[in-house]
Amino acid sequence: MELWLVLGMPLLGTFVLAILGARRYAPEVNVGVSLATLLAASLLVVRIIRNGPLLIGHEQFFVDPFNVFLVALTAFVGLTTAIFSRPYMRIEEHHGRLTARRLRLYHSMYQLFMFAMLLALLTNNMGLVWVAMEAATLSTVLLVSLYRTKASLEAAWKYFILCGVGIAQALFGTILLYFAAERTLGRQGMTALLWTHLNAAKADLEPTVMGLAFVFLLVGYGTKVGLAPLHNWLPDAHAEGPTPVSAVLSGLLLNVALYAVIRCKVLAVGSIGPMMPGRMLMAFGLLSAVLAAFFLWRQRDIKRLFGYSSIEHMGIITFAFGLGGPVANFAALLHMTVHSLTKSSIFFTAGHASQTAGTQQMDGIRGLVGISPTIGWGLILGSLAILGMPPFGVFASEFLILTTAMREHPWTTPFLLIALGVAFAGIFMKVQPMAFGESEAPKLPHSPALLPVFIHLAMVLVLGLYIPPALAEWYRAAARLIG
Amino acid sequence: MKRLLAYSSIENIGLIFTGIGLSILFAASNLHLFAALALAAALIHALNHSLFKSMLFLATGSVLHATRQRSLGKLGGLIRSMPWVAALALIGTLAIAGLPPLNGFVSEWLLLQSFLYTPQLPHAFINMLIPLGAAALALTVALAAYVMVKFYGVIFLGKPRETLLAQAHDANWLERIGLAWLAAGCIAIGVQPQLALDAAGKSTGMLVGQTIAPNPSVWRIAPIAPEQASYSGWIFLAVILCTIAVTFLLVRLLAHGRIRRTAPWDCGYPWQTSRMQDTAEGFGQPIRHMFGAFFRMERELPAPTDLTPKYRVHIEDRFWRALYQPIAAAVKRLADAISFLQGGRLAIYLLFSFLTLLGLLVFVL
């Protein structure tokens, strides 16, 4: 029941906002729908905590600790982003960058995007995962190109082609998976692609086929995660889309894509052993983290900067999943959570910062603390958090990842440390002049909704100091599941 | 003024990372208890740093607001015109200088404690190097104390270096409250570090699977074992305050309390002006002298016959030039070298994707 609500609310929202999206109260409707989704998601969480994993809808939907935690996170960040986007998009309209019709598209697609992500998370069918991921791509392509400027069209085009091709490979991987499954599970129509069935029979899946399937799935969904060298769409799309979209792309879509990768990894490990998939994930992760860290140094655009930072963090998370084992998986899940929260809050502040300064170029953004202390301090705190300063949660997860890496694969620690160090310097030296210094930029026409920023950062802080036992147990269950 | 505080932030971040690094070392050698200790020290220091650093930033903000003067060389004597800010900033200064019974000391003490256990690491070579690290740490902390004395002394003590400063007004209530709660935090963690330790213990429990040994009593902390080391902020504060009170009473009772206000003595030199005090640069002179090797200094000293004597010193950090700049340049070069990866051409991006796929396929074959 809760599950239908979770999926139904955003779907309903898509249609309602497709009609009402241009109205003055559309942002409020958007927030309302997101709130309803979050409430439904919390009910679902409560139910899962109480009753354990859930399998419904002819086994087509499956909820376990791993995905329910991502569902909750997705619904939550979806809500806060909706709250943030209310004044943000009004300011954009005020500045003449958007019309009411575009806003209708925006609101409707926002909800469709939420729906697609939630569907990808909740479905038990690997085929449906693919369909949902493709739908998520399509809806975000429209969102990225919302401004219809040259740059945004270019970004959207690249995003579409690269992710489209990537996802086509994932489809081939899915076909191979189906092929492998059919041999062991028999041709049972719908059930052969069900993850639960595959998981139960993973030891019997043909290793050669699974190896190939995993490569295709990894490259396919890995493109969406933003793993180097498949990441090229990511900075463009993050920089050119509207800020709320950057926030959800970075905070949610990457997670969802990684979720798909991990689900596939579990199957692959069961069939061909942990060596190959683990090594691949570690290699991709390290490469992404190191490359992105170096790219950070070259950035001039604030949202592009944090786009690269997302690649870096996704790299770290992927690396941690590649390490495997309860501690690394726990850390990776924690890092997923805190990265979503922190990165989305950074995008919130970065969005308002560039609105205030009238440019996304960091050279033009100065003295934020002076103009608007909340934006300035939000940006500083967010950056410190994302850089892994204690006591924020990012530190906790990175610390765990580092210690595990040092114990199990000591040769990886230098790379990780280089990535972290270079990224630290890169971001720090860019953020500081933006926050301090002098500026005479005018005030914004609508007061920004920065409450989400501080709520997110507070949560990240709490997660860094102390993970509530219930949550930790939940993470641990998910980590065990991933193996 | 703020620059000084910013450098001090770097120092403190360094301390925090020292703790984290130690903790990782311990954790990698399965010495979980010590890893927890070092990590707790780092975490508490991070908390403390945020407390006293924001407090000092606020205090300098108040000073800036009241005097419109950013340069350390033009302040002075504000303790008389801004007693509230001065009193509260004193707490922050003492805390950041790492003095008991305030919070900065607690975390530094814990950090030093964790250094003490490094000989248990199974690497003989590291064992011999790490004590030097501890010494460097002690040097850093003491140097920080030096600098903070300079900071406080030059701003709040002495005579005003500009006549306008005498009219500086004290902070208003709001500012005072803002400063006061931070000061209260500094004192609270200083005398009751258990609070912070318990909180940090939860995080360390999460991160290295070990909390610090339970405290023997609420009055003091003993991270490893009470026989080995313990510290009690309460006793520090209480005994010092009691002694002060008792001494004060005794002095009042036994001696007379007569006071005569006179001009400063200064060894009988009556023509002193506020310009004869040490400036911030002057106060730092011994350090420049001693660490001269680390800096590149250009000095213009006045000759005895100069009618318009001029003193100018320009300092450049040699490490900055010799160590960081090449690293930064190398990173930049590397970043430039890999920038072709994001060359803007979609076909190239597709090619990357294609080659990755083929490479991985070859790998699994």
Added chain:
Amino acid sequence: MRGIAFVWQFGEVILAISLAPLFSGWIAQCRAWMQNRKAPPFTQPYRMLRKLFNKDAALAENASRLFRTTPYVLFGTMVLAAAIIPSVVTDLPFARAADAIALIGLFATARVFQALAAMDIGTAFGTLGARREMMVGFLAEPAILMVFFNAFLLFGTTALTGMVDNYTTHPSVIDPSVVFAAIAFTMVLLAENARIPIDNPTTHLELTMIHEAMVLEYSARHLALIEWASSLKLFNYACIGLALFLPWGIAIHGAHVDSALIALSALLVKLAFCGAGLALIESVSAKLRIFRAPEFLAMAFLIAVLGLLVHLLLGANANA
């Protein structure tokens, strides 16, 4: 039982307070003997204190409250230190309040307060003294930390009480590193307490002053407290040194009158020798130029580290 412990604690503090000027007087006495001078009586410091307490305090016009509180703070910190250091009896209630490292911090507090007070009036000599004092302080701290590090390696604890206990229960633990540590400690002691060769406590030449320059503006009862505090500091340092290197005789585990009496007499004897030794060092060395002080302290640091390395190397050999 605890009540009695507190009585002992109190007694020890009082003892320290009352003995401290005597110790300074004794050193002055020894020095005078060694330099073939006629010495003032032992009790000279007490007389001076009494005189100072009876004088009118002359306070600079612009002295702030910080300036007037500092003497009390100094005295308070030194009394606390005296309470922590096991001079006669170990395991007193306050001993657990701080280990050796915390003691360094305590001394640092006193130093910072004194430096701040010296800057308060805004005279040239005051700030000069403050900056020199801070310089000596930040150089001395790593050195003394290394000494304690050494002690920790030997005794497995940084709590002074614990060190004394370990030492007296296993008197066989005499390591070559102790010698190094002792030398380093003595050097730090000289530097921290404004003795020759770093500073000259009896100088009247302003340009060479460190400690004296800081207290130039003080007079009467304030000066008295400061002087008392500095003699207490010297006494405390001496007691730390004794506890570290010559702990024999200190009454461990419980305070009985007879063992305490033995401990007291042992303390007096040890202090007498120690004072004479200090006087000897001071007599045979000349005061260093101020910028030679870093070299002196660096030497102390080096010796302490050498001791540490010696211990680690020898220890490693012993294990092998």
Added chain:
Amino acid sequence: MLRSPLNVQLLSHLDVELLKLLAAGMLLISFAMLSTRRTQQLITLFAWQGAILFLSTTLVAHEAGLTELYFSAGLTLILKVITLPLILHTLIKRLGAQWDNERLVNIPITMLVGLVLVIFSFGLAQPISLLATTITRHTIGIALAVILLSFLMMITRRKAVTQVIGFLAMENGLFFAATSATYGMPMVIELGIALDLLVAVFILGIFFFQIREQFDSLDLHHMESLREK
């Protein structure tokens, strides 16, 4: 493999040959697409590819007796042979791009690379073909080759429209792979995929207009401004 499939035995020799012929046709069309300069011709080739896909799917459906696959074949016919080419034709007509030519990277080299790819995918598909139980198992390698060739085509193209055609051709290869390896995916998923594809083409159609409006051309080299400067 031990579980020698029943339906392979039932299959007439002729049908297998026919299937192989169709697969060869697929591959041939892929190569043709790789070397075609004219946009309109490309669309036609794409429609032909769809037609072959439709034929082979029907054939398999007939031989294996799976009604589900008939639906799939019908879907292919409607979507890939009729709707998408029609949309594309209309699009380029309205964009005035039907006579567009495009410069390609050295065609012989591209062909050579394509050849290598085919060999590579045969090698890759070998183990899978051995495991497969379908009548179409020999064609898996070809399906993979079609996918990779379409990928190559996307890399070499410089116009937005042709790149999209490459993308769609890749989708054809995927469908072909699905039918040849496993007799097609479950129906729901096929429907979902088809829907996604249709929406994608619509969105792309809108994109073409917007791109032309902004850049005055559908040439992709205008869209290289977002990069590391």
